[in-house]
Amino acid sequence: MMLWLFLILPVIISVTSRSIDIHDKSTPKTVSDRLIELVTQGAFRGVTYYRLAALTDTIGPRLCGNESLTQAVDWVRHAMIGEGLENVHVEPVQIPHWVRGAERAHLIQPRIAKLSMLGLGNSVGTGPNGIQAPVLVVRSFDELDIRCEEARNKIVVFNPQCDWVAQPVGCYGPVVAYRAGGASRAAKCEAVASLSRSAASHSIDSPHTGMMNYDPAYPKIPAASLSVEHADMLERFQQRNQSMEIFLYMEAHTLPDVVGYNLVAEIEGSTLPNETVLVSGHLDSWDVGQGAMDDGGGAMISWTVLSLLHSLNIRAKRTIRCVLWSCEEFGGIGADQYFTAHENEVPTMSIVMESDMGVFHPRGLEFTGSNKSQQIIQTLSVQLQSINATQILPGGGGTDIDPWVERGVPGASLLNDNANYFAYHHSNGDTVNVFNSTDIDLAAAVWAVYAYSIADLDNLLPR
Amino acid sequence: MMLWLFLILPVIISVTSRSIDIHDKSTPKTVSDRLIELVTQGAFRGVTYYRLAALTDTIGPRLCGNESLTQAVDWVRHAMIGEGLENVHVEPVQIPHWVRGAERAHLIQPRIAKLSMLGLGNSVGTGPNGIQAPVLVVRSFDELDIRCEEARNKIVVFNPQCDWVAQPVGCYGPVVAYRAGGASRAAKCEAVASLSRSAASHSIDSPHTGMMNYDPAYPKIPAASLSVEHADMLERFQQRNQSMEIFLYMEAHTLPDVVGYNLVAEIEGSTLPNETVLVSGHLDSWDVGQGAMDDGGGAMISWTVLSLLHSLNIRAKRTIRCVLWSCEEFGGIGADQYFTAHENEVPTMSIVMESDMGVFHPRGLEFTGSNKSQQIIQTLSVQLQSINATQILPGGGGTDIDPWVERGVPGASLLNDNANYFAYHHSNGDTVNVFNSTDIDLAAAVWAVYAYSIADLDNLLPR
Numbered sequence: 001m002m003l004w005l006f007l008i009l010p011v012i013i014s015v016t017s018r019s020i021d022i023h024d025k026s027t028p029k030t031v032s033d034r035l036i037e038l039v040t041q042g043a044f045r046g047v048t049y050y051r052l053a054a055l056t057d058t059i060g061p062r063l064c065g066n067e068s069l070t071q072a073v074d075w076v077r078h079a080m081i082g083e084g085l086e087n088v089h090v091e092p093v094q095i096p097h098w099v100r101g102a103e104r105a106h107l108i109q110p111r112i113a114k115l116s117m118l119g120l121g122n123s124v125g126t127g128p129n130g131i132q133a134p135v136l137v138v139r140s141f142d143e144l145d146i147r148c149e150e151a152r153n154k155i156v157v158f159n160p161q162c163d164w165v166a167q168p169v170g171c172y173g174p175v176v177a178y179r180a181g182g183a184s185r186a187a188k189c190e191a192v193a194s195l196s197r198s199a200a201s202h203s204i205d206s207p208h209t210g211m212m213n214y215d216p217a218y219p220k221i222p223a224a225s226l227s228v229e230h231a232d233m234l235e236r237f238q239q240r241n242q243s244m245e246i247f248l249y250m251e252a253h254t255l256p257d258v259v260g261y262n263l264v265a266e267i268e269g270s271t272l273p274n275e276t277v278l279v280s281g282h283l284d285s286w287d288v289g290q291g292a293m294d295d296g297g298g299a300m301i302s303w304t305v306l307s308l309l310h311s312l313n314i315r316a317k318r319t320i321r322c323v324l325w326s327c328e329e330f331g332g333i334g335a336d337q338y339f340t341a342h343e344n345e346v347p348t349m350s351i352v353m354e355s356d357m358g359v360f361h362p363r364g365l366e367f368t369g370s371n372k373s374q375q376i377i378q379t380l381s382v383q384l385q386s387i388n389a390t391q392i393l394p395g396g397g398g399t400d401i402d403p404w405v406e407r408g409v410p411g412a413s414l415l416n417d418n419a420n421y422f423a424y425h426h427s428n429g430d431t432v433n434v435f436n437s438t439d440i441d442l443a444a445a446v447w448a449v450y451a452y453s454i455a456d457l458d459n460l461l462p463r
Numbered sequence: 464m465m466l467w468l469f470l471i472l473p474v475i476i477s478v479t480s481r482s483i484d485i486h487d488k489s490t491p492k493t494v495s496d497r498l499i500e501l502v503t504q505g506a507f508r509g510v511t512y513y514r515l516a517a518l519t520d521t522i523g524p525r526l527c528g529n530e531s532l533t534q535a536v537d538w539v540r541h542a543m544i545g546e547g548l549e550n551v552h553v554e555p556v557q558i559p560h561w562v563r564g565a566e567r568a569h570l571i572q573p574r575i576a577k578l579s580m581l582g583l584g585n586s587v588g589t590g591p592n593g594i595q596a597p598v599l600v601v602r603s604f605d606e607l608d609i610r611c612e613e614a615r616n617k618i619v620v621f622n623p624q625c626d627w628v629a630q631p632v633g634c635y636g637p638v639v640a641y642r643a644g645g646a647s648r649a650a651k652c653e654a655v656a657s658l659s660r661s662a663a664s665h666s667i668d669s670p671h672t673g674m675m676n677y678d679p680a681y682p683k684i685p686a687a688s689l690s691v692e693h694a695d696m697l698e699r700f701q702q703r704n705q706s707m708e709i710f711l712y713m714e715a716h717t718l719p720d721v722v723g724y725n726l727v728a729e730i731e732g733s734t735l736p737n738e739t740v741l742v743s744g745h746l747d748s749w750d751v752g753q754g755a756m757d758d759g760g761g762a763m764i765s766w767t768v769l770s771l772l773h774s775l776n777i778r779a780k781r782t783i784r785c786v787l788w789s790c791e792e793f794g795g796i797g798a799d800q801y802f803t804a805h806e807n808e809v810p811t812m813s814i815v816m817e818s819d820m821g822v823f824h825p826r827g828l829e830f831t832g833s834n835k836s837q838q839i840i841q842t843l844s845v846q847l848q849s850i851n852a853t854q855i856l857p858g859g860g861g862t863d864i865d866p867w868v869e870r871g872v873p874g875a876s877l878l879n880d881n882a883n884y885f886a887y888h889h890s891n892g893d894t895v896n897v898f899n900s901t902d903i904d905l906a907a908a909v910w911a912v913y914a915y916s917i918a919d920l921d922n923l924l925p926r
Contacts, residue, residue: 054703057696060574111523116891204669204892205752229752229894233520240517289668289692428579429667431692 031456032383032449035308039445040387040438044308048444049437051079052300056290056432063287064327065097065258072283073261076303076324080265085306087266093337095260095327098122100287101251105195105224108132109245110237116227117195118209118288118427120179121330123223123252126193130249131155131222133192137235141178141185151189155246158182158194159231164201168419169357175199176210183223184215193248194223197231202423205229209286210426211330222250260284260326262334267309269318269455276319276345277455278352279305279447282328282335282400289430293421297435298355298414299324301444305451308444316455318350325400328356335400343407350460351410353451354398358418359435359443364391365450369410373461377412380453389446391415410461412450414443494919495846495912498771502908503850503901507771511907512900514542515763519753519895526750527790528560528721535746536724539766539787543728548769550729556800558723558790561585563750564714568658568687571595572708573700579690580658581672581751581890583642584793586686586715589656593712594618594685596655600698604641604648614652618709621645621657622694627664631882632820638662639673646686647678656711657686660694665886668692672749673889674793685713723747723789725797730772732781732918738811739782740918742768742910744818745791745798745863752893756884760898761818761877762787764907768914771907779918781813788863791819798863806870813923814873816914817861821881822898822906827854828913832873836924840875843916852909854878873924875913877906 029037038044055072062069073090080088098121105115137157138144144151144158158178162171176199183194198208205227212223226234237244263283269275281298285291302322309320326334351369364384367377374392381390396412397405405411416439424430454461492500501507518535525532536553543551561584568578600620601607607614607621621641625634639662646657661671668690675686689697700707726746732738744761748754765785772783789797814832827847830840837855844853859875860868868874879902887893917924 053699057699058573058705060576110521113523202667203896204665204667204886204890205894206667206669229892229896232896233753233894236516236520242521290696423667427667429692431668431696433666433692433695 030383031314031452034312035448035452036387036445038308038312039304039441039448044304044311045441046437048300048304049432049435049440052292052296052440053432056292056296061285061287061289061291062283064095064260064284064330064333065255066287069260069284069326073263076283077263080303083307083310085265085310086268087264090261090263091338091341092259092261093326093334094257095333096330097255097258098330099253099255101125101253103224103250103252106247107244108247110242115230115246116205116207117224118207119250119252120209120212120223120225122212122254123183123250124220125250125252126222126248130247131193132245132247135234135244135246137238144185144189148189151186151191154191155193155195155248156182156186156189156191157226157231157234158196159235160197168201168422171201172199172422179210179225180212183212183221184218187218187221191221193221195226198225198228200228200422200427201420203228206427206429208426209288222248222252224248224250260334262326262338263324264321265306266319266321267306267315270315272318275348275350275460276321277350277451278321278323279451280323280325280354280400281356282325284327284329285430286329286426288426289424289428290432291430292432293358293424293430293434294426295328295356297359297440301355301359301440301447304444305448308448309452316452318455320451320455328399332399332402336403339403346404346407346409349404349409351412351454352401352404353412353447354401355414355443355447356398356400357413358416358421359414359440361417361439362389362414362443362446363417364389364393364415364446366393366396366413366415367410368394368396368405370462373410376457376461380450383449383453384446387442387445389442408463414446416443493846494777494915497775498911498915499850499908501771501775502767502904502911507767507774508904509900511763511767512895512898512903514766515755515759515903516895519755519759524748524750524752524754525746527558527723527747527793527796528718529750532723532747532789536726539746540726543766546770546773548728548773549731550727553724553726554801554804555722555724556789556797557720558796559793560718560721561793562716562718564588564716566687566713566715569710570707571710573705578693578709579668579670580687581670582713582715583672583675583686583688585675585717586646586713587683588713588715589685589711593710594656595708595710598697598707598709600701607648607652611652614649614654617654618656618658618711619645619649619652619654620689620694620697621659622698623660631664631885634664635662635885642673642688643675646675646684647681650681650684654684656684658689661688661691663691663885663890664883666691669890669892671889672751685711685715687711687713723797725789725801726787727784728769729782729784730769730778733778734780736782738813738923739784739808740813740914741784741786741815742914743786743788743816743863745788747790747792748893749792749889751889752887752891753895754893755895756821756887756893756897757889758791758819760822760903764818764822764903764910767907768911771911772915779915781918783914783918791862795862795865799866802866809867809870809872812867812872814875814917815864815867816875816910817864818877818906818910819861819863820876821879821884822877822903824880824902825852825877825906825909826880827852827856827878827909829856829859829876829878830873831857831859831868833925836873839920839924843913846912846916847909850905850908852905871926877909879906
């Protein structure tokens with residue numbers, strides 16, 4: 001059996017067996033009601049979760065530059081074509097190819113123990129002999145500045161503290177600064193490697209990877225994350241004046257750029273096909289877990305928007321375009337090139353939507369736009385009263401759509417109960433287990449109702 | 464510096480610097496109030512957590528039969544002697560020596576992926592070539608019985624379901640049955656290996672190890688646990704009719720028994736020194752994480768009971784004996800031999816107490832005993848009103864003290880907020896991070912107040 005059949009099979013079966021229930025109701029319904037019904041009670045109930053699980057189980061995580069990402073693009077593309085979506089195609093982009101390779105870290109002193117680590121994306125390796133060195137633990141860049149001389153020839157461990165219980169999402173920014181920039185700050189003090197506490201709201205000894213960047217002013221030194229537990233343990237050794245030594249081995253290296261693909265599909269507009277509503281998520285992920293949360297779920301609900309409209313044979317006035325981005329994780333690489341190629345569409349783009357912060361139980365929409373457009377969104381939100389997802393908060397955006405938003409295009413992201421997002425983010429815990437099928441259906445409903453309603457307005461959203 | 468100095472240093476410092484605050488109050492206080500004050504606000508505030516962290520950071524986990532367990536016994540023994548506790552000694556016992564060795568599991572079909580696994584204690588290995596076989600996933604022994612023929616020459620995966628949110632502790636029993644007995648049930652169906660879903664209330668792709676047993680009627684096949692996420696993924700492959708193959712490699716083997724040590728210390732009774740209250744926890748752990756929760760914490764609060772009384776120079780009428788058991792994890796091995804050697808003390812043992820279910824925020828005591836003794840415990844509980852830990856629930860016991868309880872000796876365990884216990888239990892997440900110092904101090908207070916009060920009653924607890 002062709003693997004991609006796993007993706008479309010349940011749709012075919014369920015539409016055949018259950019679509020009659022959906023269409024023979026006698027009272028007229030709004031399109032939004034029909035979309036909600038189809039995905040929460042009708043033939044598409046459970047389909048988005050099924051697709052997400054089939055994709056991420058069978059292909060696994062999809063690191064930028066890896067064959068698995070290309071397989072995922074092919075798989076979804078085949079399924080979209082088989083389903084009958086319109087204008088299904090890929091748009092090639094140039095993407096980086098960082099390779100993790102084998103890696104490990106061991107505590108050598110005061111006892112031999114394996115440390116729970118993950119190398120950081122973009123990091124260099126240690127060379128074939130690894131690096132063994134004493135350790136300096138600091139809680140902040142300020143502390144490192146003060147203790148800069150102590151860091152020389154050591155492995156610096158950044159152990160930033162934050163009240164993650166109080167701020168399960170808000171702590172990410174301040175903590176991730178050490179993952180992103182720690183290596184060069186440590187290199188400035190002549191450290192030999194940089195380890196950072198995982199940016200995690202909860203941990204079961206789970207290291208979290210992610211992107212880092214080098215400041216060209218300083219030598220490139222290897223950078224990895226440690227589990228919260230191990231970062232804290234190292235800090236306690238230091239507090240007790242126990243001498244510490246760590247051995248770090250990383251084969252990480254960067255190969256020449258390769259070709260990646262943004263995947264596009266559409267439901268063309270009936271009367272204004274050259275005006276567009278863009279719904280999106282990214283198909284690439286880190287090379288841990290399954291990449292189901294970040295961002296398989298966002299990609300799948302964006303696909304489902306088109307599937308629902310196609311299944312109901314409904315067209316909005318404007319074109320609804322689904323884009324599944326390539327290589328978000330290395331800094332919106334695919335989306336940046338998409339924007340450059342499509343910049344001429346800024347005037348005709350009504351809204352850009354990206355779901356990249358989980359598809360947990362949805363509450364509504366995060367929106368960025370003019371006051372006038374906010375009022376329109378507020379008006380549209382009443383269509384989601386039946387599923388209690390009418391909240392509108394500021395802050396709509398996402399790495400992949402921000403170039404559009406910065407040019408004045410209204411932007412939106414899914415508002416959902418994602419307080420546990422950073423417990424799983426970029427870790428082996430990023431699997432379909434974090435979601436449930438009912439919530440994903442509701443998230444797809446929110447996504448579809450807004451995409452359709454905005455695409456069917458008389459005018460573009462006002463800037 | 465001698466390593467064991469890390470353990471006693473903070474006590475010395477803090478008693479010197481802060482003990483004046485404790486003793487110059489003018490109003491007379493009960494012993495229980497003084498114990499609570501000393502450990503929550505006085506010189507012993509934070510000491511139990513400090514000891515736990517110093518021990519489990521520096522020595523790490525302490526698998527039965529391993530050198531690290533002997534090191535831990537030596538370390539605590541030295542610290543107890545240095546502190547001036549009475550009758551500090553070890554009692555040798557014969558303990559098993561299971562060796563994990565290198566181990567790994569890979570999904571081979573439908574894709575290559577590392578599976579998150581931990582071999583189970585007592586399991587045999589796979590041999591040097593490992594085992595590669597197709598997979599049958601079942602949810603229960605009943606399902607396996609029905610599909611017994613399908614299991615032949617396969618790796619059987621047990622994926623028992625339970626509502627862990629509703630029963631975060633109660634699910635352990637039904638789920639762990641598959642860890643304990645799955646291998647022989649699978650072997651009965653001529654399976655080649657057995658993998659079981661981790662007995663975990665929450666997971667970030669975390670495998671949980673633990674003890675298993677072979678039924679001598681069937682061949683011994685290798686047994687390991689899988690993370691919840693990977694067990695579910697395998698089940699989904701099966702539901703989608705995707706063919707599965709797993710490669711399993713385990714060097715696990717059992718060496719001849721070795722000598723282990725129960726560690727004993729006492730505060731002798733003033734007037735009835737031959738009657739005893741026993742407080743305890745086990746010093747061994749699984750070879751993952753730090754063994755801080757299971758059961759470093761229980762061992763440390765039991766030690767603290769003696770430290771507090773010694774520091775206050777207080778003796779109860781009866782002897783209070785702290786026993787830190789050897790090799791609980793392989794089935795109460797050290798404690799069983801202790802009972803055999805001390806069976807003559809059944810008539811003079813007032814109560815046996817073991818803390819082995821966490822030292823999270825304490826609520827009171829779990830108690831097993833006659834109605835009369837329950838009434839006495841109820842009366843004593845009022846002494847814990849100031850720290851709101853007066854609850855008494857039935858169910859006091861523990862692997863190490865059950866031989867005494869079965870002979871009619873009253874038994875008690877710590878009642879505490881341990882709903883997350885099975886998120887960390889027997890996994891790499893079992894570290895000091897799961898606790899906080901304030902809660903451990905409160906747990907030690909509960910433990911000390913009951914131990915002292917019962918030891919100072921006019922009579923033994925009535926049977």
